[in-house]
Amino acid sequence: MVGSVLMQRMRACGDFAGLEPTFFSTSAAGSRGPTVDGHSFELQDAHDLEALEALPVLVSCQGSVYTKAVHDKLRARGWSGYFIDAASALRMRDDSVLILDPVNREVIDRGLDRGLKTFCGANCTVSLMLMALQGLFRAGHVEWLSSMTYQAASGGGARHMRELIAQMAAIAGDARDLLDDPATSALALDARVSESLASGEFPTEAFGVPLAASLIPWIDADLGDGQSREEWKSHAEGNKILGSADEVPIDGVCVRVGAMRCHAQAFTIKLRQEVPLDEVRDLIAGANDWVRLIENEREASIANLSPAAVGGSLEVPVGRVRAMRMGPQYLSAFSVGDQLLWGAAEPLRRMLQILRER
């Protein structure tokens, strides 16, 4: 899915002009691949190391299993090309750089100057958090940050998106007769929905449990210390993206909700010192070309700060910004972003452009 969104973005931005691409597949080598500018490409075998090492830049949206299967073998064979990867496998290596150029272009340039060749897109939630709050981090105002997430089905993959809709369809199908009768009480409807969720027929192969009409308070692996791997990434990857000597503690609880492709996050931010709210708002709004400050009032918030409003867009709206009851150094904020764009495909596309410009 990330590969498909990457292709959409590259076509839309005219990135293929002047490129000589080769398209690979792990499962469909020999079949017809994408068409670019009227030219149809045949898919090559993504495990053919000789074909891969003939190329100066590889962009992989395949996942960590594939990255682990080919990356080190290519390097061991002496391949010194650039590997741009959406997967998490290489993210925390010392010789890799996490890419989110509106936020860390200097870190990327330093990596290139040092001769590093492996550039990884970061976790989607982390990238969207830093796009949203870049202004506060850059000003050095953040002492610590807590992010409570509301993550979309797409983070699990295409199968999970389908299953969310299948779950919704199952609920609606089971409740149809009650829904069609205006005299049905909400409690009767609720009882029917509960029956659907608990029935052995309910589709849960991908998520393991119901997501529709429910939520899932754990994302990714259990690290065994009470933290999920998704939560661990916020501090580890967030600080690696920022590349600063002093780590900022970042932690929270990551939760899957029934949105399709936009992750939302509620932030609690402890500032190092009190900063006037107008200055906070200006810092957030002026940080990059995609962040958009939303007035902290009801109508603007419900119209602009939802997955329904943001899906398919590169904009990263940030709202609900106010000082909290705990004291003037404690800020709340809420942000939504398309996890397939800034959270996945866009940093890869832009890294390829950075390489071409150098």
Ligand code: HSE
């Ligand atoms: N791990 C994320 C999620 C997706 O499950 O939502 C991509 O980083």
